[in-house]
Amino acid sequence: MTLAIPTLAIPRVYWRKTISEIFLSFLVSFCFFFVVFLINQILLFAEDILSKGADLFSVLKLLFYSLPTVIAISVPFSMLAATLMTSSRQHADNEFMAASTLGINPAMIYVPFLVMGIAISAASFMANDWFMPRASNGFRKVYAELIHRAARIELTPYSVLRYGDRTIATGPSEGELLKNVLIVNQDSQPDSSMVSARQVKIAFPPDRYDALLSLQGILEQKALPGSGTKGNFAVTTAEEGEIRIRIQEPMSNFGGTGPSEMSAATLQRHIAEKQKRLDARIADREQQKATALDRLRFSYGSAGSDQEAAAAYRAYRSLSSQKLEDTSLRIYKLEYQKKFVIPSACFFFAFLAFPLGIGSKRAGRTAGFGLALLISVIYWALLFAGQTLGYRQGFDPVLSMWMPNAVLFMAGSIMWVARKLSTGHFL
Structure with a gap:
């Protein structure tokens, strides 16, 4: 009887079969996670968009510009599910044992999973780095147009509107001009003011969420908090002036310049x-x-x-x-690390998925996908905890943001060592 001697070479048929199975599982998993995260994105801004009276084409454009963010989140978890489904299925069908019997080194069976993890990590980072800034600019333009359109409808003659801490009361109109406009600053500062203008022209700067009010015939009354006497005001007059008013704050995670x-x-x-x-x-x-x-x-x-x-x-x-x-510097450092952490999670997920898959019982793809969902929730919680520690507790941005990936790496290493000690082999 002849025994197969383990070799470092991997047959092409094994490469082709394993990578094609991982890729097919990745596409199926990506469709699932993409739909889940896309619905989440829609729910986040649906109420705000609908309140602006957005037309269908504008809504579709906003959804289109949201896709890079959805894809960036979906890819790592899809890679986790794909590698877990593949390794679980191959282990359930004894393919790893068969490959080892044919003389393929058990460590080399692991290589296609790591190669796919590295390749998708690199592709995800480059795609995110190119598409996300451009998509954010596009989203900001479309969203600013919706805000400006809604503001033009709201800022009508004889109306009273509140934008943030400022209340605007308008009089009659003459063409593009509003007459007898009163602007009251209602913030908590002791030096609150009230501005009246004979006429006002409103302009909306592109790509911004505010309005520029060009005032003529200005009268400002401002409280003097340090005078020691209640009711003391400073009165200022001017022929012309400008006031910038923030119509609406940008939605969180959408179309900002952060x-x-x-x-x-x-x-x-x-x-x-x-x-x-x-x-x-x-x-x-x-x-x-x-x-x-x-x-x-x-x-x-x-x-x-x-x-x-x-x-x-x-x-x-x-x-x-x-x-x-x-x-702000701490936030910038955290976000910088996050740009590398999320794409690189594809590799760490692949590193963890293989020992998890071969350690599962004979349940195949279903068990692999279910386990992927559980790990996705845990990873997301770790990522949120790391970001919170870095922002609120002042932890080092590198350590706090890379902590989830470090946990994946340590978990995978422990599983390899435990399996080697308990069974005497990796498979």
Whole structure:
């Protein structure tokens, strides 16, 4: 009887069969996750879009520009389901054992799964980096048009409207001009103001969610909070002026200009600029601390008064207790890492899926897909927890965002070691 000697070579037929099965399972899983996440996106902005009286074509354009975000989320979980379904099915049909019997090294059977994970990770990152910024710009243009169209309908003669902290009351109209307009600032600041204008022309800058009001014949009455007397106002008049009013805040995760909508290169450039400004502020504070410390030493070493020494000490303590940080810089760093974390999850899912698949019972594709759904929920929770820790607790952005992928890698490694120790082999 002759025994097959394990070889590092993988027959082409095995490559072709395994990769084609993973790819087919990926397409099926992608359709499922794509529909789920697309419905979620529709529900997120459906009420807001319908309240603007959007036509069908505008709604379809908004959905089209939302597709890159949906696809970016769907791809990693589809890869997880595909590799789990394939490995579970092959294990249930004893294909791994047959391949090992034919002399194929068990470690090399793992290679097609990892190759597919790396390939889809790279393709997903490049596609996300190119499509998402452009889709975000397109979404912002269409959404801004809807807001402007709704505002033109709302800003009619003899109407009272509220936009954020400002209330606008309009009088009669003459062509494109509104007459006798009153703008009341109702924010919580003590120096609230009220502006009246003889006539106002409204313009809507493209790609923005605000309106530009060109005022003529302006009268502003502004409260004076520091005067010590209630009812004191400063009255200002002007022939012309402009006020920019935010009509509506951008929807969360849609059509903004935040870091999640930027390309990796653009985001890295913004991070460098913000870090440079923060470093300059820190250097300035250190210089002020050194100056305050010199004054404190001088006051003790000379015949200075106790008041001077106490003032220098308070200044030094105040500067030492200052904690200079930039919240937006932390968000930008988190989003930068996220741009790599989500696409690379395809590889880590493939790394985990193989030992999970060969460790499952003889249930095949169904068990693989069900297990993929469970792991998807766990991974999403870990990703949310990492982002929360990085933003609210000040954890290192790299550690907090890569934590979910590190958990996948450790889980896969532990499964490999445990299987080797318990069975004496990997299959």
